[in-house]
Amino acid sequence: MNTSLIKHLCTLLLRTNGELSTISKRCYQSHRIRNQTLDKHRTSPLNKQKTEDAKNDSKPVTNKDPEVPTRFLQKNPEFLPNPDWGYRDQIAEMVERNDMYRRRRNIFMPEFYVGSILAVTLADKFALGKTSRFLGLCIYRGDQGLHHKIILRNVIDNEGVEMMYELYSPLIQKIEVIKLERRLDDELFYLRDCPLEYSYFPQDMESQNIFKDMPVTTNTIKVKLNPRPWSQRWERVDLQGVEPFTGWKSEKQRLKLKRLANQPQVKKEWEKMDLMKHYRESIPPEESMRIYGEVVKDAKDWKNREERET
Amino acid sequence: MAQILKLLQVASSALPRVVQCNFRTSACLSELQKLSTVQVVDNSILGRSAVKRGKKAKIIHVYNSAGIGKIGDKVLLAICGEKKHGYIVGCKQKQKPNTPRFDNNNVVLVEENGTPTGTRIRVPIPSCLRGKDGEFTKILSIATKFV
Numbered sequence: 001m002n003t004s005l006i007k008h009l010c011t012l013l014l015r016t017n018g019e020l021s022t023i024s025k026r027c028y029q030s031h032r033i034r035n036q037t038l039d040k041h042r043t044s045p046l047n048k049q050k051t052e053d054a055k056n057d058s059k060p061v062t063n064k065d066p067e068v069p070t071r072f073l074q075k076n077p078e079f080l081p082n083p084d085w086g087y088r089d090q091i092a093e094m095v096e097r098n099d100m101y102r103r104r105r106n107i108f109m110p111e112f113y114v115g116s117i118l119a120v121t122l123a124d125k126f127a128l129g130k131t132s133r134f135l136g137l138c139i140y141r142g143d144q145g146l147h148h149k150i151i152l153r154n155v156i157d158n159e160g161v162e163m164m165y166e167l168y169s170p171l172i173q174k175i176e177v178i179k180l181e182r183r184l185d186d187e188l189f190y191l192r193d194c195p196l197e198y199s200y201f202p203q204d205m206e207s208q209n210i211f212k213d214m215p216v217t218t219n220t221i222k223v224k225l226n227p228r229p230w231s232q233r234w235e236r237v238d239l240q241g242v243e244p245f246t247g248w249k250s251e252k253q254r255l256k257l258k259r260l261a262n263q264p265q266v267k268k269e270w271e272k273m274d275l276m277k278h279y280r281e282s283i284p285p286e287e288s289m290r291i292y293g294e295v296v297k298d299a300k301d302w303k304n305r306e307e308r309e310t
Numbered sequence: 311m312a313q314i315l316k317l318l319q320v321a322s323s324a325l326p327r328v329v330q331c332n333f334r335t336s337a338c339l340s341e342l343q344k345l346s347t348v349q350v351v352d353n354s355i356l357g358r359s360a361v362k363r364g365k366k367a368k369i370i371h372v373y374n375s376a377g378i379g380k381i382g383d384k385v386l387l388a389i390c391g392e393k394k395h396g397y398i399v400g401c402k403q404k405q406k407p408n409t410p411r412f413d414n415n416n417v418v419l420v421e422e423n424g425t426p427t428g429t430r431i432r433v434p435i436p437s438c439l440r441g442k443d444g445e446f447t448k449i450l451s452i453a454t455k456f457v
Contacts (some may be wrong), residue, residue: 122408126440127456134457149407159433160413161457171408192413231338272434 032147033092041091067293075111077141078148078167080283080296096145097294103168104132106304110175110210114141115183115219117201118152120165121174131173135203139188153191155200160192178207182218184240191223193230198223235260238267338403340415342379344369350389351399352428352452357419360389367417369434381409382442385417390449394427397449399435410436410457418449426452433443 119135136152148167191199227247248254347366351359371386372379400416419427424445436453
């Protein structure tokens with residue numbers, strides 16, 4: 001390589017030095033806050049003052065019941081950041097959390113889990129009356145921060161319909177919990193490969209009487225899978241809420257499925273012992289306590305409201 | 311001679327072999343492109359006869375620059391030995407937030423002049439079709455439900 005080319009590359013690198021320092025996996029998430037915007041917050045003198053204040057009065061959160069923070073964060077998992085350090089950015093998380101508080105002052109976010117039945121009312125400029133209400137079973141809940149998403153599934157006119165909602169989207173007008181319960185699995189995507197009767201709930205279903213600190217029951221229903229082909233290879237996943245599969249075509253296929261189900265790669269029993277895996281996939285307790293303390297400081301406004309509504 | 315044969319064997323094992331996989335390990339994208347099958351959801355005679363025969367309609371052309379059909383795109387279908395135009399009114403593919411995802415790929419048949427072949431649609435229709443450019447008014451007027 002000749003020297004002029006190296007010089008040229010060096011100047012290019014120097015020009016983009018500010019951005020280079022902040023390159024992480026975050027850059028590839030197009031829907032997140034841009035790095036340029038975040039840099040404004042990083043360099044802002046207001047922000048420095050805030051962090052210094054936070055350092056000065058960083059008292060540990062003292063609760064009578066030590067279980068309170070963990071219970072709160074289980075109910076509201078969107079406050080916890082991504083456990084992958086490549087995606088972490090403290091400033092971005094703080095900015096997103098501030099936006100979440102602002103949204104929570106205007107809308108009531110009920111407690112629900114995967115397996116609960118929800119009804120979401122959305123501002124839809126193309127619908128009659130400018131709003132559309134969709135009732136369905138929550139089959140997925142994920143993504144951190146402001147972009148927390150849920151997927152609702154239902155059957156309308158013998159056709160399975162799924163809607164994905166961003167919970168903190170300003171288009172959402174109301175979130176109602178029709179039935180508060182859990183299922184045996186964390187994700188219920190296997191309902192796509194089940195008979196439609198398992199994911200049918202009438203759109204005008206009456207809501208259960210829900211009160212504060214209500215015990216959450218677990219629905220132990222076991223669904224039956226359709227014969228193959230499936231959308232995913234369910235025989236390789238250790239599903240709790242599914243009956244043992246019986247719809248094989250031949251003896252050979254039956255033996256194969258049995259063999260696959262008993263493979264150690266399916267049960268993954270070593271994962272219970274894998275401390276490093278657990279560490280990588282969870283937020284350390286000190287970190288979650290810090291976040292809880294920050295949330296509780298701002299939560300006075302919307303927490304009172306929540307208590308009134310439940 | 312035996313040595314030559316051995317050499318040949320070694321050489322053949324070193325050559326790259328073309329192995330075709332008939333399985334996949336990741337989830338399917340379920341994109342609608344040429345030769346993908348769809349479900350006709352109106353009550354036209356052609357659509358019903360296709361269901362009776364057990365032969366699904368096949369896409370043979372997608373009228374957009376990408377070549378991958380999304381909700382509201384016009385397609386050319388091969389159905390019961392005929393060529394027919396249709397509009398995609400529901401996809402199996404992952405959708406954006408607030409847009410419905412269906413369990414099947416749904417298509418409504420239209421004539422050459424844009425009028426729908428059937429008189430009723432049996433499944434719910436995404437309401438975002440109302441905002442799309444195209445000749446949807448006649449399709450929307452025969453729809454029964456919106457999500």
